[in-house]
Amino acid sequence: MLLILVIFFVATILKYHRRKVAFNLEKLKADFGQLDQERERIAADLHDDLGSVLSAVKLHLQRVEARDEKSNAILRFSEDQLDKSVNTLRRIAFNMMPGVLHRKGLEEALKELINLMADASAIAVNVQYKADGISHANAIHIYRIAQEMMHNIVKHSKATRASFSISKIKNRVELRIADNGIGFDEKLFINKSAGLGMRNIKARAEVLKAKISLATLPGKGTHFLIKIPL
Amino acid sequence: MHEKIRVVIADDHDIYRDGLQLLLNSNEIEVVAEASNGRQLLTEVRKYKPDVILTDLIMSGVSGIEAIKELKKENFERIIAISFFDSDTLIVEALEAGAIGYLHKNVQKEEIIEAIKDVNNFRPYYCKATDRKLARLIYKSQFNPYASKTMPLFSQQDIEIIRLICQEKSSEEIGRILNMGARTVEGHRAKIVQKMNVRTPVGVAIYAVKNNLFFIDPI
Numbered sequence: 001m002l003l004i005l006v007i008f009f010v011a012t013i014l015k016y017h018r019r020k021v022a023f024n025l026e027k028l029k030a031d032f033g034q035l036d037q038e039r040e041r042i043a044a045d046l047h048d049d050l051g052s053v054l055s056a057v058k059l060h061l062q063r064v065e066a067r068d069e070k071s072n073a074i075l076r077f078s079e080d081q082l083d084k085s086v087n088t089l090r091r092i093a094f095n096m097m098p099g100v101l102h103r104k105g106l107e108e109a110l111k112e113l114i115n116l117m118a119d120a121s122a123i124a125v126n127v128q129y130k131a132d133g134i135s136h137a138n139a140i141h142i143y144r145i146a147q148e149m150m151h152n153i154v155k156h157s158k159a160t161r162a163s164f165s166i167s168k169i170k171n172r173v174e175l176r177i178a179d180n181g182i183g184f185d186e187k188l189f190i191n192k193s194a195g196l197g198m199r200n201i202k203a204r205a206e207v208l209k210a211k212i213s214l215a216t217l218p219g220k221g222t223h224f225l226i227k228i229p230l
Numbered sequence: 231m232h233e234k235i236r237v238v239i240a241d242d243h244d245i246y247r248d249g250l251q252l253l254l255n256s257n258e259i260e261v262v263a264e265a266s267n268g269r270q271l272l273t274e275v276r277k278y279k280p281d282v283i284l285t286d287l288i289m290s291g292v293s294g295i296e297a298i299k300e301l302k303k304e305n306f307e308r309i310i311a312i313s314f315f316d317s318d319t320l321i322v323e324a325l326e327a328g329a330i331g332y333l334h335k336n337v338q339k340e341e342i343i344e345a346i347k348d349v350n351n352f353r354p355y356y357c358k359a360t361d362r363k364l365a366r367l368i369y370k371s372q373f374n375p376y377a378s379k380t381m382p383l384f385s386q387q388d389i390e391i392i393r394l395i396c397q398e399k400s401s402e403e404i405g406r407i408l409n410m411g412a413r414t415v416e417g418h419r420a421k422i423v424q425k426m427n428v429r430t431p432v433g434v435a436i437y438a439v440k441n442n443l444f445f446i447d448p449i
Contacts, residue, residue, distance in 0.1 A: 048288060051314045052243040055335035059249030062339045084334050086314075099288075104319050112319065115363050 029207050036097070036140050043096035046089055054089070058082045098143075106131075106139040106166075110146055116166060121154045123179075128165035131173050133230070141204040141227065142166070142175060148197045149177045149224060157181025157222065171230050180224040183216040233259040235350045239276060240271040240294065241262040241312070246335070248296055250284070252341050259346060282350050284342075285329075287313045287320055295320075295327050302328030309350045311397025312342075318364045325373035331355030343431075353427050360432045362398075369439040369446055374439050383424040389443055391418050396435045396444040 059078055066072035093099075094116070101109035106127045118125045134142065146164070153162050161180030166175050189198055205212050208228045216222040237254060239261055251261045251440045262278045263269035269292045271285055283306060287294035304449050310331040311324035321332050331349045333342060334357050345355040354375045356368075373395055384392065388409075394404045401415040408415070423429065438444035 005355070047314060048242075052246050052335070055247045055314055056243060056246040058336055059246065059253055059339070063249075063253055074424055100319050103323075106317050119363070 022146040040097040046093040126163040131168040175226040236280040238280040240265040242289040267298035298327040
């Protein structure tokens with residue numbers, strides 16, 4: 001009798017736990033869905049509306065005929081500031097959600113991201129892309145993981161070379177991101193107290209039901225392998 | 231007096247169109263119609279048959295890219311894509327669709343006028359802000375405004391200079407490599423640019439790659 005009670009009790013706990021896990025995963029998915037949608041809307045508003053208005057203001061300013069050197073200098077200064085604002089706005093919008101991800105898909109978006117990062121740093125990045133048939137929802141998660149990782153490489157790794165590859169093997173996609181930088185203590189990734197960026201990577205991986213393996217040692221570079229079931 | 235270049239402009243922002251129109255209307259250029267989306271652009275172009283079309287790429291409804299494809303089918307060739315987006319792939323899409331020039335929205339007015347005049351003469355126009363990355367995408371794209379034209383003859387020396395320009399060498403550097411004075415190189419460059427009917431080093435590079443005078447490493 002006692003045994004039956006214990007079994008029943010354990011089974012109930014397990015069932016409850018499974019439900020909770022499933023519920024949390026659904027919630028995580030919904031939260032990310034909402035977040036990505038919102039980001040897309042803001043990025044589009046920035047680009048399409050604010051960006052065009054700033055460009056238009058510049059056009060209008062160019063019609064002013066400066067009467068003297070001082071007015072001319074003020075005009076120049078204003079145009080320069082407008083150019084700078086436009087560039088900042090582009091950067092913000094691109095980080096929010098690159099339009100190219102929607103229009104041309106993951107491959108082009110990743111190439112653009114890596115180009116931008118390679119241009120902004122002195123890191124030589126080798127890219128290989130051999131994967132197709134990734135759904136748009138998954139593409140956003142993969143893009144964000146890659147973005148976060150590339151960001152870490154540029155910001156913390158002190159690497160001179162990095163490689164990025166994405167390939168399709170049977171029924172899964174494998175994403176490999178490696179660098180020859182200073183590496184880091186693995187515990188920082190495993191710990192719950194990991195930084196926001198790392199937590200985001202893990203949460204997105206969870207939604208993708210992906211497995212992350214990490215090989216890194218201080219001074220020995222970093223190698224991430226993420227296996228995503230299709 | 232020569233005739234004005236007749237232009238139709240399309241952009242979904244009134245304020246941008248207004249600015250453009252006020253800036254362009256002069257004794258050389260006349261904006262004959264405006265459109266706020268791709269569909270309207272098609273209607274206005276069919277009605278006014280302008281010399282040059284200047285269109286934004288992202289517009290609601292029929293996009294600029296779709297409109298360019300349609301216009302190309304109807305034999306309108308002198309199209310300039312104007313875009314706020316610095317997304318390189320979008321510019322390449324516009325060129326593949328049929329535009330022969332492109333401009334970023336925040337260029338100086340002189341450049342817009344220069345682009346209109348060039349494209350009016352069927353000369354491809356590459357925005358001066360074009361960087362290496364975009365140039366590379368254009369090399370690799372389907373866009374080839376030189377395909378049907380007969381290529382002028384370049385001497386072996388011209389070709390050497392062209393290849394060095396493609397490697398972003400300055401006239402001084404080219405002079406050192408080929409043992410000639412920088413001014414002699416400048417003279418050759420001027421002739422090359424004239425023969426190719428382009429303006430900038432990026433124009434030279436795109437022409438050279440499209441006509442197999444220079445080969446780039448694939449990435």
